[in-house]
Amino acid sequence: MSVFERKLVRDFLHKTGHFCPIRRTLNAQNTATQMNIQPFLQENKDRFISELFELLRLPSISADPTYSSSVEKTAELVAYHMRNAGISGVEICPTPGFPVVYGEVIRNATGPTVLVYGHYDVQPADPLELWETPPFEPTLRITSIHPNGAIFARGACDDKGQFFMHLKAIEAMMASGSLPCNVKFMIEGEEEIGSANLAWFVERNKEKLACDVILISDTGMLAPGVPSITTGLRGLAYMEIELTGPNRDLHSGLYGGAVANPLNAISALIAQLHDKHGRVSIPGFYDKVADLPSKFRQELGLAPFSLEQYKDALNLPDIKGEDGYSTLERTSIRPTLDVNGLWGGYIGEGAKTVIPSKAYAKISMRLVPHQDPEEIALLFQAYIESHAPQGTTVKVTPHHGGHPYVCPPEHPGYRAAHKAVQQIFGKAPIPVRSGGSIPIVALFEKELGVKSILMGFGYDSDAIHSPNEHYGVDNFTKGIETIPWFYTYYSEEFTQ
């Protein structure tokens, strides 16, 4: 970022009144710690945003081989910022895929250790034409939800903007000498393609990664003024179908009506994946789904939610989902099946009268405790392969998968996060189950034997995975303020 650009960012932040002295309820016990960080935050705020812009300019799209070198460069920039923050032993650790950036600050060999996880890769940016500003040219704009401005760019919220808060929080704490525990960092580059090689890395580095709890900011809060912490994630099974009819594209006049058309056939196949009650039709799909106590569903029903606002925000004529469940339940405690991509035939301008040889679909299923992604993938494959429409053959290829996850509210890490968020946001956060998946979280529990705390600062409306992804400047800075409190409270919880 040029001097001129940095000035623009600074002017924007000052104009919007951002980074005026921050109001908060101070906890007497921690005043000293907080006081030491404050001046550093004040002094460096626009540099933090400038540095994040630099990081967002790199199109680190892990799903598309075209961008491989950008992904690698991003890893280098992350390592550079770790070193600058005062983190030791920074390494760009190779894996069979994109590297993991590791670093640590060891204060006390016997003290509690927090492992911070994040990812520097991003989702593809298409459809490009729907971005108001280019996805890899970050800009600051004011929105109704972000009156102090938001950073628009692919990865702004998911997850560059969020893991970067952790580097800046450490930088601030190192500067003020107030870090009360050991912190390790593991920032990977394949989260958006299912963390394909992170298991490989974790298995080989259990000692290096040994910790008491994992802290992750890759989720959201319910809404402005409604802080929340994610206590559960859905799992994922992602599949691809290739359906073949004739061995070549045919003229729909000469062959139409006499051969199965792969596009009609794949539509029929997809249509039968749900029954009339909105339930997934694959036999065995619901067999292991945990029935939740009615008390839990009642609590979930207390979360603030307006169906009218939800429909308005998405301009939906109506909602649709599994019979017998509310919208919040459908997106959190119930498993789902969605087509994420569908294509075949002539998709250019104008008209072409073709019966294509092949049709394709990418389909993902979100899973809940205690569904197993590998088992679900096999059930899906068996079902699809035994339901190839007449006159066609189908091939199913699994992409990545991940187990669902739940963190109990009595966990010391959860309690620390709860207190830290309350400290900065002035309200007790609501524990929520997210519909999204961070497949690696279940793996951490299995391999490292520790729970992950999902203390994220985005909003659902931040359009992650969509055009015009953004992240509020307030969310970014409040996140930086909250993280030191997590370390403070976790150290207290740990020593009690």
Next chain:
Amino acid sequence: MSVFERKLVRDFLHKTGHFCPIRRTLNAQNTATQMNIQPFLQENKDRFISELFELLRLPSISADPTYSSSVEKTAELVAYHMRNAGISGVEICPTPGFPVVYGEVIRNATGPTVLVYGHYDVQPADPLELWETPPFEPTLRITSIHPNGAIFARGACDDKGQFFMHLKAIEAMMASGSLPCNVKFMIEGEEEIGSANLAWFVERNKEKLACDVILISDTGMLAPGVPSITTGLRGLAYMEIELTGPNRDLHSGLYGGAVANPLNAISALIAQLHDKHGRVSIPGFYDKVADLPSKFRQELGLAPFSLEQYKDALNLPDIKGEDGYSTLERTSIRPTLDVNGLWGGYIGEGAKTVIPSKAYAKISMRLVPHQDPEEIALLFQAYIESHAPQGTTVKVTPHHGGHPYVCPPEHPGYRAAHKAVQQIFGKAPIPVRSGGSIPIVALFEKELGVKSILMGFGYDSDAIHSPNEHYGVDNFTKGIETIPWFYTYYSEEFTQ
């Protein structure tokens, strides 16, 4: 085509034994005419192929605006070849779209006049990766069906190779002074996009286009050794659906299960367009379909057809179509509905967990007498718009349409074509109904009051509209030989 390339073509033709003196059963009455053409054909055979190659090199894809200038250039090249053939009054006639190339040879103001119709535009060439040689770099290759070689290129058979035979036949007849009637030429550039502006042109040029019969080579024959003439065409209604769910792309984890997914929804919408008997479910769709006499269906059943060969040629595990009809009936006398293009969501490499805002489908229906394309388009639109899946809205846009067509076997033009084909192919041609559509044929009948004779020389296996489209060298040259006989017999029929 360079001198070197022309030599390659000549060597290929000579090597394959092509253009050795052609055997045929001569009709004593016409021996003189035929004898005069023979030497010219012999002498110019490789030049004809070379010139066709030049024409095929121009990517005249009318559906894609990217290729507009190529379409225009192709019109100029057609006009050039018309003038070179000795045709008079050649004009590139502007229309609101691509131009019509017109020319005429008037022998006798009171004599019979044949209007030759063809089109110089071609279908899009995608999927490009399935072409063995580039679609606009014509090459000659031997195939099992074309032992004397075939020309591989987009438009080789549909319709550049076929209308070009007519220019070459006239050139030969002009050179030998043997043309027995008046001939007019109307070669258009928008057939593959539904002849959008030809109606406009025909309405404004009825006097210029006045004729006794129209001759078109834009169809096929049943198989090598099984000559046939098309006596009917299916009509067409081509529609596009845009289905909208949420107003932006969504993360399938955060929203999956709670909103209608446009890809699942469009699949459900398409799936319900056919019932379990393979019939189109749109109310009223079959109301005007003519019930054919059982005698006609019996005759159709006599056409040579092997279901095993059909399945083998397309590598199909099974066929599929409307219950109660044979494959030949399904592709000729029955109406159909096919999806020609389907797309939405993430269709790149790897995986993306998105619920797209929109899904699209291009859908065409082939129509039979007496279905009306505009009425069918309205029925389709009403059905789709009233069946928008819950939580979505749909918009239907009609593309082009065309009426079905039938020519009675007692028509003098049909009788002339029958005799001409028998003359060159040594067998009586079988009258067949084609499943394809040439929408303009019904329009000609309405506006000019004349029937069209569909004397085409391709095979179904020539892969028109598909990758690796080709046209047999024998088909091309036999076509050139057959056309003069048509003029001869038609003049006889006309004066009787």
